[in-house]
Amino acid sequence: MEQWYGYIGLILDGAVVTAKITVLGCALALVAAFTAGLGRISRFWQLRWLATAYIEFFRGTSIFVQLFWAYFVLPLLGVPLSPLQAGVLALGLNVGAYGAEVVRGAILSVPREQYEGCKALNFTRIQELRHVILPQAFVLMLPTFGNNAIELLKGTAVVSLISLSDMTFQAQVVRAQTGSTAVPFLTILFLYFAYSTVISNSIKALERRLSRGLDVTKG
Amino acid sequence: MWDWNFVWQIIPQLADGVVITIQATVLGTIIAMIAGLGLAIARRSRNKFIRYPFGFAAEFIRGTPLLVQLYFLFYILPDLGILLSPMVAGVIGLGVHYATYTAEVYRTGIDNVSKGQWEAAKAINLSTRQTWTQIIIPQAIPPMIPALANYFISMFKETPLLAAITVLELMNQARSVANYHYKYVEPMTMVGAFFLLVSVPSVIFLRRLEKRFAPKLR
Numbered sequence: 001m002e003q004w005y006g007y008i009g010l011i012l013d014g015a016v017v018t019a020k021i022t023v024l025g026c027a028l029a030l031v032a033a034f035t036a037g038l039g040r041i042s043r044f045w046q047l048r049w050l051a052t053a054y055i056e057f058f059r060g061t062s063i064f065v066q067l068f069w070a071y072f073v074l075p076l077l078g079v080p081l082s083p084l085q086a087g088v089l090a091l092g093l094n095v096g097a098y099g100a101e102v103v104r105g106a107i108l109s110v111p112r113e114q115y116e117g118c119k120a121l122n123f124t125r126i127q128e129l130r131h132v133i134l135p136q137a138f139v140l141m142l143p144t145f146g147n148n149a150i151e152l153l154k155g156t157a158v159v160s161l162i163s164l165s166d167m168t169f170q171a172q173v174v175r176a177q178t179g180s181t182a183v184p185f186l187t188i189l190f191l192y193f194a195y196s197t198v199i200s201n202s203i204k205a206l207e208r209r210l211s212r213g214l215d216v217t218k219g
Numbered sequence: 220m221w222d223w224n225f226v227w228q229i230i231p232q233l234a235d236g237v238v239i240t241i242q243a244t245v246l247g248t249i250i251a252m253i254a255g256l257g258l259a260i261a262r263r264s265r266n267k268f269i270r271y272p273f274g275f276a277a278e279f280i281r282g283t284p285l286l287v288q289l290y291f292l293f294y295i296l297p298d299l300g301i302l303l304s305p306m307v308a309g310v311i312g313l314g315v316h317y318a319t320y321t322a323e324v325y326r327t328g329i330d331n332v333s334k335g336q337w338e339a340a341k342a343i344n345l346s347t348r349q350t351w352t353q354i355i356i357p358q359a360i361p362p363m364i365p366a367l368a369n370y371f372i373s374m375f376k377e378t379p380l381l382a383a384i385t386v387l388e389l390m391n392q393a394r395s396v397a398n399y400h401y402k403y404v405e406p407m408t409m410v411g412a413f414f415l416l417v418s419v420p421s422v423i424f425l426r427r428l429e430k431r432f433a434p435k436l437r
Contacts, residue, residue: 056422060414060422061411061414062376064377064379065407161383168284186291192282192283
């Protein structure tokens with residue numbers, strides 16, 4: 001019994017690392033999604049082209065290839081990254097590419113009258129986005145963002161393959177030391193499930209909070 | 220920096236990996252299509268002792284990483300006396316994971332057939348079987364096709380995970396070549412290029428499918 005405390009400690013350490021990568025990855029993904037999503041609908045073809053290239057590249061190659069590329073190849077090109085940096089970078093940019101399409105779709109689905117209203121009020125393009133379009137579009141983005149965040153959480157397990165001591169990595173350590181597979185792996189499966197439940201519930205709460213006073217039909 | 224001779228030298232070994240990657244995707248797709256159908260039916264069951272456990276299992280599988288599920292299958296089953304080759308364990312893992320997604324596609328596909336169709340089938344006195352095979356399924360399937368294709372493309376991009384349970388697919392071959400020669404740039408870039416080479420045309424094809432089938436979706 002005494003020894004299990006130590007092993008549970010190991011797995012909890014891993015749980016903290018997983019949470020950290022998930023949060024940092026989501027932050028990067030959010031920034032990337034908005035940058036590329038707005039880039040896709042920019043008036044300048046150079047920006048549109050750049051954003052499309054980014055999105056297609058990151059959606060087209062697999063997250064694992066991106067992660068291994070970031071970890072093994074970037075250092076050789078003179079960009080040394082720690083496993084944590086490589087993991088956050090690859091996951092954030094990958095999920096950001098999926099998110100960009102969500103941002104674009106949500107902005108385009110804001111009804112035309114809203115844009116016409118902005119024109120009538122003589123808003124600049126920035127004002128239009130900031131005060132009228134984004135507050136409405138953001139609510140539409142949330143459900144898919146929630147799914148993307150869960151995909152990112154699931155993706156973090158892969159960083160264990162580049163020697164980052166996340167939950168999956170620690171479960172392997174426990175397995176190697178105790179010879180028991182079922183206990184550590186079932187534990188982390190339930191922890192991952194708890195994490196994704198937390199993510200989806202907080203997104204739902206946020207959605208309720210933000211859609212207050214908005215005339216946005218859900219769906 | 221970039222060594223073309225090395226590229227040519229490692230192509231045969233990577234090609235071996237490509238074959239396994241494609242096999243895994245195809246087999247995983249077949250399992251996901253069949254198991255997904257079973258799951259969708261179970262989740263529509265009138266018996267709550269069937270509906271709830273399958274519903275929870277599907278949510279659980281969808282909320283946890285495929286990699287951990289693969290480890291679980293690969294390490295636990297031998298303890299229970301079931302010996303599976305890494306490839307079989309991997310394909311089952313992929314198939315079951317994606318079955319939880321395809322089940323949702325089937326479900327929404329069926330739910331999207333309007334209620335009037337069910338009522339009309341009842342009105343002209345069709346049997347349950349006739350209703351399904353002649354009215355519901357033919358209308359439900361076309362809108363499902365792009366959504367299913369989308370998941371199969373995702374599955375293809377997740378096959379590198381099988382490397383973690385020692386399947387010698389493309390990623391694993393690339394890693395072993397890279398470790399052997401201590402050269403990472405070429406093999407890793409080639410793997411990326413291969414995925415891009417397959418994914419980009421498939422996405423273009425997928426958009427065509429969407430255009431073709433989407434108007435039928437109500």
